[in-house]
Amino acid sequence: MLYLDHAATTPPRPEALAVMRSIGFGNPSGIHGVARKAKDLLEDARERAAGLIGARPGEIVFTGGGTEADNLAVVGSAVAANASVVTSAVEHDAVLESAAFLRRTGHRVEVIGVDRLGRVDPERVAAETAPGPSVVSIMAANNETGVVEPIGDIVEAVKSVSPGAIVHTDAVQIFASEPVDVDTLGVDLLTLAAHKFGGPKGVGLLYVRGGTELEPLIHGGGQEAGLRSGTQNVVGIAGMAAAMEAAAADRERFRADVGEARQRFETRLIDAIEGLEINAPLDGRLIQHSHIRIPGVRNDTVLIRLDREGVAASAGSACQSGAADVSHVLKAMGFAGTRARECLRFSFGWTTTPDDGDAAAAAVLAAIEGLG
The missing domain is CATH 3.40.640.10 (Type I PLP-dependent aspartate aminotransferase-like (Major domain))
Structure with missing residues (x-):
């Protein structure tokens, strides 16, 4: 997992x-x-x-x-x-x-x-x-x-x-x-x-x-x-x-490992996916969050594929997961329905290793293959 x-x-x-x-x-x-x-x-x-x-x-x-x-x-x-x-x-x-x-x-x-x-x-x-x-x-x-x-x-x-x-x-x-x-x-x-x-x-x-x-x-x-x-x-x-x-x-170690994992994750996805967006200011977000948009790819399909491969991620708040409506956070940021449903949240934590960033990126690229 x-x-x-x-x-x-x-x-x-x-x-x-x-x-x-x-x-x-x-x-x-x-x-x-x-x-x-x-x-x-x-x-x-x-x-x-x-x-x-x-x-x-x-x-x-x-x-x-x-x-x-x-x-x-x-x-x-x-x-x-x-x-x-x-x-x-x-x-x-x-x-x-x-x-x-x-x-x-x-x-x-x-x-x-x-x-x-x-x-x-x-x-x-x-x-x-x-x-x-x-x-x-x-x-x-x-x-x-x-x-x-x-x-x-x-x-x-x-x-x-x-x-x-x-x-x-x-x-x-x-x-x-x-x-x-x-x-x-x-x-x-x-x-x-x-x-x-x-x-x-x-x-x-x-x-x-x-x-x-x-x-x-x-x-x-x-x-x-x-x-x-x-x-x-x-x-x-x-x-x-x-x-x-x-x-x-543990914060110093946490920030080093999580920061490295996220950097590897986002760099690989940016290099591989045309038009990928990061939905937060790069210098004004928590180090453990990566909220991205993959144009033309529905988040629910990606999450199902990731789950089948043993990768746990989400489309937003756990309090709203499974809801048919678009996240109120994304609505407030100006995302329309289609664009909002192309967004995914990957959040790292104290058990994350730097290599998890590479593994996560590989899993996402495999999950979106043939989509969009």
């Missing part, structure tokens, strides 16, 4: 698996010894996770994944402040559907467009930000194309027109390959999902800058400082913290 769909999910890292296998079953809300041990593990994971993004432990809220964290960020902050919302047309569905829910409940929502390479203009975001209570949510890097957005510039532009605005970024895709520091970015809210960098599925976190008000979405026993009730998944949370540490320690 040649796995090239790391943007959908990446294999768990050994460090995460080892920690998860070693942890008991205690409920951290109890008062006896078993519960106290679970509580200690939970708070140790919180402290470690916080340190890896430049936050304080009390600013970390553990959730059931990236989607829940995005919902809590966007809906929770907008409801708490009775705020308007500004987001972009290329966001993850977790953000766009949260914004749609808020619109249905009476909040002003502005969804701004992007240029043909999927880039958000900071000044346009600022122009759409209301002077009153506002929530702005722009992703750090796109899950389909890998386009990296200028979050620091967006925060600066937004705060210049609305100092009290709350800025959220979905950083789910970026943590594996880029350092994340909440103060450098300047954001008030930030989302991570464990399974995107080698942790378990069903675990995520939301960074909440001190003083940022949120209305909880899940009510009950008041866990996670009252922002996310329900017994915490200590095993998964410990695995997430271990995966964060492993990913951070």
Whole structure:
């Protein structure tokens, strides 16, 4: 199997698996010894996770994944402040559907467009930000194309027109390959999902800058400082913290191997396929993403052929795979139906070797033979 769909999910890292296998079953809300041990593990994971993004432990809220964290960020902050919302047309569905829910409940929502390479203009975001209570949510890097957005510039532009605005970024895709520091970015809210960098599925976190008000979405026993009730998944949370540490320690090697693999992959395809397009700015995308268009070749046919040969790739977001409609990200970038259905996403990860780039290119060339 040649796995090239790391943007959908990446294999768990050994460090995460080892920690998860070693942890008991205690409920951290109890008062006896078993519960106290679970509580200690939970708070140790919180402290470690916080340190890896430049936050304080009390600013970390553990959730059931990236989607829940995005919902809590966007809906929770907008409801708490009775705020308007500004987001972009290329966001993850977790953000766009949260914004749609808020619109249905009476909040002003502005969804701004992007240029043909999927880039958000900071000044346009600022122009759409209301002077009153506002929530702005722009992703750090796109899950389909890998386009990296200028979050620091967006925060600066937004705060210049609305100092009290709350800025959220979905950083789910970026943590594996880029350092994340909440103060450098300047954001008030930030989302991570464990399974995107080698942790378990069903675990995520939301960074909440001190003083940022949120209305909880899940009510009950008041866990996670009252922002996310329900017994915490200590095993998964410990695995997430271990995966964060492993990913951070491995970034230099990751970038070298993945960068070499992608360079070999794209160079060979560009040389062999007339008119091949890379759907992202070459100097403004994640190193692990290669989103390409092969003119005259339908992506579904290519993916079926690749799968038969043991190669896993995708046409876009895992949350939309199998859907008949064209990706909303590609629509926002100006792709019509036929052109959008000629696009493929190859995403590399921590298990990728440089030679995988050559193998992937050979597989694609074999898969498109006789097509177009």
